[in-house]
Amino acid sequence: MDTFLDMDLLERGPAEQGITGKPGSTKARIERAALKLFAAQGVDGVSIKEIAKACDISDGAMYRHFESKESLAHTLFQAIHADLVAMLKANVAPDANLETTVRAIVTAYCELAERDPAAFAYHLVARNTVLARAGDAGADPSDVLAARLSKAMAAGDVPTDDAELKSAMAMGVVLQAAEYRLYGRIKTPLTGLIDTFTAGVLAVLKCKG
Numbered sequence: 001m002d003t004f005l006d007m008d009l010l011e012r013g014p015a016e017q018g019i020t021g022k023p024g025s026t027k028a029r030i031e032r033a034a035l036k037l038f039a040a041q042g043v044d045g046v047s048i049k050e051i052a053k054a055c056d057i058s059d060g061a062m063y064r065h066f067e068s069k070e071s072l073a074h075t076l077f078q079a080i081h082a083d084l085v086a087m088l089k090a091n092v093a094p095d096a097n098l099e100t101t102v103r104a105i106v107t108a109y110c111e112l113a114e115r116d117p118a119a120f121a122y123h124l125v126a127r128n129t130v131l132a133r134a135g136d137a138g139a140d141p142s143d144v145l146a147a148r149l150s151k152a153m154a155a156g157d158v159p160t161d162d163a164e165l166k167s168a169m170a171m172g173v174v175l176q177a178a179e180y181r182l183y184g185r186i187k188t189p190l191t192g193l194i195d196t197f198t199a200g201v202l203a204v205l206k207c208k209g
Contacts, residue, residue: 006184010036010118019079027065029055032118034072039121039182043073073126080123083109083141084137088141098157099202101148105141106174106197110190113187121182124175142171149205168201170204173197 003074018028019035033054048069052062066072091104113120127140146167152158174197180186190197 004183005040005121006182007036007040009184010121011028012054012117019076021065021091026057026061027054030057030065030072031076035076035118035122038073038076039125042125056066059132067086071156076111076119076122078125080112080119081127082099084112084123084141085186087111087142092144098148098152098205099198102170102200103194104144105171106194106201107176108141108195109174110197113181113190117182120178122181124179129207142167143168152205158206161208166205170201182189 011070011083014023015031016028016032017023018025021027021029021031030051034046034051037054040132043154048059048062051069051072052059055062084136087102087108091107092101096104111121146163149158150163153160153163155189174190176201177186177193178190183191
């Protein structure tokens with residue numbers, strides 16, 4: 001992400017709420033400031049000094065809550081990811097059909113994107129790097145989709161193909177649109193497009209390779 005990111009959209013999140021810190025606390029302020037900076041500039045493009053300045057606290061105060069910038073970045077990602085997976089698990093039974101699974105995944109991403117754009121943007125930016133390094137991140141929604149798709153293929157409900165490839169292609173229906181939303185190219189709230197995304201994802205999954 002860069003300076004073309006819609007910063008006004010990032011400000012729409014819960015201003016006094018962090019991710020793991022108590023709302024209104026210094027820890028929450030640090031997390032909220034870090035989310036916006038990480039989303040806009042990437043973790044490597046942000047310094048502890050910049051985060052501290054954004055919170056109007058000293059560098060030393062930062063270290064009382066997080067031992068390093070990397071620790072802060074990891075904590076934020078893990079908590080956001082856990083929230084996303086929890087939303088998914090709450091709406092998908094182990095034996096759910098493909099359409100129900102797809103709708104739940106789409107809904108989880110869309111609801112997070114609109115409820116807390118900064119958290120969603122950071123997760124989107126960091127998922128391929130942080131998730132790859134963090135062995136304790138837990139299941140990824142794309143893993144859930146790939147597993148359910150494999151079952152559908154085995155049952156003959158959809159054409160047999162590479163489940164991982166099809167899942168990656170299908171997730172792009174939502175994630176690419178979500179990225180356009182973050183850049184201000186799509187104005188419609190994503191939660192108003194859940195039916196459209198669900199139909200699009202299913203179309204990709206059911207097409208013949």
